[in-house]
Amino acid sequence: MIITDDHMHIYNHLRLKALEEFKKAGGTHVLLVSLLSKHYDVRPETGKEFKRVFDCHINTVEKANKIVRAYAVLAVHPAEITILGGRLGFRRAAEVMMEAIDLAGEYVEEGKAIAIKSGRPHYKVDGKIWQLSNEVMQHAFEIAKDVGCAVQLHTESYTRDGIEEIARMADKAGLKRERVVKHFSPPRVKDFEEVGIFPSVIAMGDNVLKAAKQGARFTVETDYIDDAKRPGAVLGPKTVPRKVKELLKHGFNEDFIHKICVENIERIYGVDVSGF
Numbered sequence: 001m002i003i004t005d006d007h008m009h010i011y012n013h014l015r016l017k018a019l020e021e022f023k024k025a026g027g028t029h030v031l032l033v034s035l036l037s038k039h040y041d042v043r044p045e046t047g048k049e050f051k052r053v054f055d056c057h058i059n060t061v062e063k064a065n066k067i068v069r070a071y072a073v074l075a076v077h078p079a080e081i082t083i084l085g086g087r088l089g090f091r092r093a094a095e096v097m098m099e100a101i102d103l104a105g106e107y108v109e110e111g112k113a114i115a116i117k118s119g120r121p122h123y124k125v126d127g128k129i130w131q132l133s134n135e136v137m138q139h140a141f142e143i144a145k146d147v148g149c150a151v152q153l154h155t156e157s158y159t160r161d162g163i164e165e166i167a168r169m170a171d172k173a174g175l176k177r178e179r180v181v182k183h184f185s186p187p188r189v190k191d192f193e194e195v196g197i198f199p200s201v202i203a204m205g206d207n208v209l210k211a212a213k214q215g216a217r218f219t220v221e222t223d224y225i226d227d228a229k230r231p232g233a234v235l236g237p238k239t240v241p242r243k244v245k246e247l248l249k250h251g252f253n254e255d256f257i258h259k260i261c262v263e264n265i266e267r268i269y270g271v272d273v274s275g276f
C-alpha cells in the first residue's frame, strides 16, 4: 500500500532517520519541502543566491530517495518578505523572492523538483507587505503555469473568502485551481472541492478521519519540521502512515487510500507515483 506525506521537512534533528521512521510506520512516498534561506545559512541579496538553498535541498532529496520515494518541492517561504525585507527593504525583498521563484521554475523544468512553494504571511503584516506578498504569490502561479507544475501554499489560516481569492489569482495566471495546494489545511474537503483548490490536510487529532468522511479529494501531511529545538513539531514523521491506516479500521478501504495517496498526488503534481 502506498502512503504519501504531502509536506515534510528534513533539517537538523532526525534528518534522514525521520524517513526511516516514516518507512517503518508504513510510509512510502514523501514530498520534501525546502526551508527558509536562513536555515541554510544563506543571506540572499539576489534571487540567484537561492541556488545554494535549492541545491542543498535537492541533495537531501537524492539521499532520501535511497529510503523512500521522495520528491523535491522548492520553497520561497512567504516569511522571507519579513526576513529579507528588514535588510533589503520590502520592495527589493519581493523582487528577490520572485527571482528565486524563477530559479525554482528552472529546477522544475530540469526535472529536479516537482513543485514550487509560495504563499503569503500567516501572521499579521501591514497593507504594503500584504500587497507585495500577493504579487509574489501571483508570480509563483505564473511560473507554475509556464513550467507546468503545482504550487504548494503557506498562507493565513483557512477562510472561505481567502481560498476563493487565491483561486481567482490562479485563474488569472491560467493555472488550474487543482494544481494549487493549501498546505496545513483543516479537514474542509467539501469547501475546497467547491472552490477547486486542493487541501493538504494536516494530520492532527481526527482531521484525517473528518476529511475522509467528506470524500477522497484531499492529501495528508505532517509538516514535520525536523528542528532540534522543536523535536516533535508540527507532527512526528510516523503520523501520516498511522492516521491513514486508521482509516481502514473506520471502514474505508484500500481503494480510498489509493485515491488520497496516489491518484490525488498524481493529478496535482503530474508524477507517476504507482510506478515506483
Ligand SMILES: [Zn+2]
Residues within 6 Å of the ligand: 007, 009, 033, 223
Ligand atoms: Zn512546512
